[in-house]
Amino acid sequence: MIGIIGGTGVYRLPFFDKAQSKVVETPYGEATAVLGQAGERPVAFIPRHGAAHGVPPHRVNYRANIWALKDLGAQAVIGIAAVGSLRVDLTPGTLVIVDQFIDFSKTRPTTFFDDEVVHTDMTEPYCSLIRREAVAAAKRAQMGYRSTGCYVCTEGPRFETAAEVRMFAQLGGDVVGMTNAPEAVLAREIGLCYGVLALVTNLGAGLSKTPLTHQEVAEMMAEQEKTFFGVIEDLIAHLPQPWTCTCGKGCE
Numbered sequence: 001m002i003g004i005i006g007g008t009g010v011y012r013l014p015f016f017d018k019a020q021s022k023v024v025e026t027p028y029g030e031a032t033a034v035l036g037q038a039g040e041r042p043v044a045f046i047p048r049h050g051a052a053h054g055v056p057p058h059r060v061n062y063r064a065n066i067w068a069l070k071d072l073g074a075q076a077v078i079g080i081a082a083v084g085s086l087r088v089d090l091t092p093g094t095l096v097i098v099d100q101f102i103d104f105s106k107t108r109p110t111t112f113f114d115d116e117v118v119h120t121d122m123t124e125p126y127c128s129l130i131r132r133e134a135v136a137a138a139k140r141a142q143m144g145y146r147s148t149g150c151y152v153c154t155e156g157p158r159f160e161t162a163a164e165v166r167m168f169a170q171l172g173g174d175v176v177g178m179t180n181a182p183e184a185v186l187a188r189e190i191g192l193c194y195g196v197l198a199l200v201t202n203l204g205a206g207l208s209k210t211p212l213t214h215q216e217v218a219e220m221m222a223e224q225e226k227t228f229f230g231v232i233e234d235l236i237a238h239l240p241q242p243w244t245c246t247c248g249k250g251c252e
Contacts, residue, residue, distance in 0.1 A: 001042045002236055003074035003192070005065060007179060008082040008201075008214075009221025011047045013038070015233045024068035028109075029061055031068035038236045044072045048079075048179060057156040057178035063109055066186040075243040076130060076193040078235065079183050082217050083151065083175035084160070084204040086168050092220050095231065096149035096175055096198040097134045099126055102168070103153045103181040110182045112189050125184045129245040130195030130235075137234040143227050149174040151198060153181035162206025176204055193245050197235075199228060 004013065012034075013019075019036035034045045046065050049055045069077055085091065103110075111118075131147075138145035152168045154160055156178035160168070168176055175198055187194035201220035205212055221228075 001044055001073045001075065002239060003069035003072070003077035004043055004045045004232070005077060005079045005183060006045060006047045007080045008049065008053065009218055010080045011051055011053065013043070013045050013232070014229055016043070016045070024071055026064045026067040026071065028063040028067060031061065031064040033068055033072060035072070038233055041236050041241070043236060044069055044074055058107060060179060062182040062186055063112065066183060066190055066192065070190050070192055074192060076127065076239065076245070077183070077187050078130060078232070079180055079194065079196040080232070081151070081177050081180050081196055081198045082201045082221055083177040083198045084202050084212070085200045085207065086152065086165055086173050086176055086204050088203065088207055090146065090174060090200055092200050092202055093144060093224055094200045095138050095143050095145040095228070096200060097131050097138070097145060097147050098151045098175070098180070098196045098198050099124070099131060099148045100150040101125055101153055101181045101184060102150060102171060102173055104155065105153050105181060106155045108182050110185050112186065118189070120185065120189050122185065122188065124247065125188065127193035127195045127245055127247050129247070130193060130239070133238050134195060134197060134231070134235050137231045137238065140234060141227055141231045143231055146174070149198065151180050151196065152176045154178055159212045160205050165204035165206050175200060193243070193247050197232065199224060
């Protein structure tokens with residue numbers, strides 16, 4: 001099974017067959033997943049912000065979501081993220097296959113190991129197999145993409161200042177968002193391979209000529225919906241069966 005966590009603008013998977021909702025009880029609370037088929041592949045889908053985008057990034061129950069996907073039998077998870085660009089040459093509509101992150105979030109539980117000392121290796125935080133197949137899927141869809149990129153994770157829910165955007169770029173960041181780092185860490189801890197498809201929806205503060213709005217983000221996601229969903233469906237179809245990568249097994 002493949003787990004999908006949908007971000008802003010991705011509250012459903014239009015290619016799903018035989019979809020049914022399931023509430024999963026976890027040690028961290030309930031998580032609601034939609035179970036279905038993508039072709040012959042079983043998939044569990046969780047909309048990160050809820051079905052109606054009612055959960056802000058700092059209130060997402062990341063631990064429950066990741067635990068639930070593991071409990072449902074997922075071997076790998078694909079996170080979907082809408083991101084702002086930290087670089088003028090990384091334009092809206094570009095798909096970034098993220099390979100690193102820098103975490104500036106502050107208040108979120110980001111570990112399953114509250115009662116024991118476990119240090120998790122994060123040298124390569126994203127699964128190379130998922131990334132390789134994501135690049136191939138983007139090529140087949142003829143979608144503009146970058147095969148690498150550093151995701152800067154901020155606390156939110158506010159957007160970043162222009163000074164922060166300049167700083168993040170100087171530190172090596174390429175895109176900025178509010179959700180991805182906790183998922184990547186938790187997936188690694190629990191033994192799930194994890195990759196992220198980050199769609200650039202806007203230029204960051206100070207790079208954009210207009211004030212940033214959530215509407216701008218949602219409109220770009222809607223504009224790219226057909227192609228983006230095609231990449232996701234194609235990626236799911238080309239991931240190996242049975243699962244062959246072991247990058248998420250370090251803490252088992």
